[in-house]
Amino acid sequence: MSMDTANNDQGTDLGKVIDISRIIQMIPHRYPFLMVDRVVQVVANESAVGIKxxxxxxxxxxxxxxxxxxxxxxxxxxxxxxxxxxLVVETLGESAEGKLVYFMSVENCRFRKPVGPGDQLMIHVFKERSRGNVWKFRGEAKVDGVLVAEATYAAMILDEK
Known part of the structure; x- marks a missing residue:
């Protein structure tokens, strides 16, 4: 099954787990530019945790x-x-699948430590707000629990055509 429900040690629901086959249905990116391998937690309209x-x-x-x-x-x-x-597709539903997401801004971007082969990036994103087709997020990337990068960014979601 491509989506499961994850639980923490206390049995609390952490949201859906989305595998690569479902990610490919949700977003238009492909090799060599697909930069998320799995989403291990997604709470619609709030947050998601991806793995690269x-x-x-x-x-x-x-x-x-x-x-x-x-x-x-x-x-x-x-x-x-x-x-x-x-996260956007999970929030908006199937009608948002395959839409293009264009960066509008990247702010307060900091790179804390280098990332290299063998590392597993845990990508934490948090929706700050949305209005119409413009969404703003805060993101953190961690390796082994250590913050390696962070940024606030805005994007516009548009139809592919």
């Missing part, structure tokens, strides 16, 4: 940087945006 497994097989590591591979910071922000896009 960083591997040495990522094409950008050939040049960023060959002697010390570092996951590009802008792609961490993109991972946040794609996780937020899953």
């Amino acid at each position: 497994n960083v591997t040495i097989n990522e094409p950008f590591f050939q040049g960023h940087f060959p002697s010390r591979p570092v996951f590009p910071g802008v792609l961490i922000i993109e991972s946040m945006a794609q996780t937020a896009a899953v």
